[in-house]
Amino acid sequence: CTHKVQVETKEPITININVKIDHEIRVKVDKELDDIFSDDSELF
Amino acid sequence: IAGDLQDKSLVSEHDLIVDEAIHMNIHQQQQTLTVSSEQQAISNFQSVVNRFMPELTLQEGMLNLNGLFELQGSTFDGKFALANGALKYNEYTAKGAVTTGHIQFNSAGLQLDKSTLHIESVNAGVPIENIEIEYVLHNSKANINHARGDILGGTFNVSELWLDKRNQHTQVTVNDISLAKVVALQQQSGINVTGSVSGILPMSVNNNEVHIDDGLLKSEGPGTLKIDGNPAFDSIAEQQSELNYLRDLQFEQLSSNVTLNSDGLLLLDFAILGKNPNQQQAVNFNYHHEENVLTLLRSLRLTDSVQNQIEHKIKQGGVQ
């Protein structure tokens, strides 16, 4: 039998990612942006 | 009232307005009333709907209703037809609703043989289209035998579901759901996925709260993940260099457990077997995703409306 040398991909590595989407943050940031872009703010 | 005393048959003709809204023509022949209500704006029936489903608002659409009402035993037997109805159920809007059916009313309540409700589209934050719902009314209790529709590039099917807030189990199956469209819901720049998933999501209703347990989605075939220009990913990849393998990943197998809590919290546990072609590196990628899907849909609906307002204003403003 012929030994077929296969190009083995390197040893598999494990990657773990945990994502927790917190819409409360978006609401909080949204409120703060409301102030930055309010009529009396000197940034807008 | 044209009364004819000789043959003592009382014939009368009435044009009624019920609940100050519903126009009906009634032709009485002794104990039988022939009722007909043609081309009625369904919004006129809002008062009726408020009695058993207040969260439903009838906005547009034409209804025909005609049949016979027997004074003795106060039973009704007739037909109805709804055309291009637009409805709002809580925050979800539906348009292009069409259905017809044979409806009866007797001492046990409303009875309706199996009918099909077609709905062109529902905007829940995510468009759901070409919906078909087979429904029945049994003693005024509504039952969905089966429902199907198009969503996120694929389709879904729901098996039997009672609409009378009883505790029950049903099964939602999904087919060919495009991963690209699912990722697009996150509105994250620079993340491109290909491939699709199908699976079964066992759904239960307990004291009027809906949840999914032990749902499983599996990829149909191979797919790819490419990440380029996503600020959030770039910042974590700086700390963990092997994450960079995820910038270009080809996967053969992808599966995810699915849990949806009754408060809307969605838990996804992806297991992805793939490899980074450039570095010939095999990768087992486990991705846990937690998000409240109700707030996500609400924010999508809000941004839709904001987006439309901006575009609408700009169109008016000068960019024609």
Next chain:
Amino acid sequence: VELDDAKDQGLVGEQTDGYLGAVVSQPDVIALIKEVNNKRKAKYSQLASKNNLTLEQVEKLAAKKAYEKTASGHYVLVNGNWVKK
């Protein structure tokens, strides 16, 4: 020149990156833009670190907010050209 006057006179407008841009580039307008954008950047980075977001993420949300709040008749950048809302 004051920011509100600059907006009313169509000298400046909101860009897609959450910052102010020059519709008419004259020295005083450029100076005003530099000053306002520096303050905005400081605010954005503060917001980003407080809510563990990246600066770019806050900038993107700020741009969306700026577009929403821009009064009609003021300039916004759409596909690279200045457009009156």
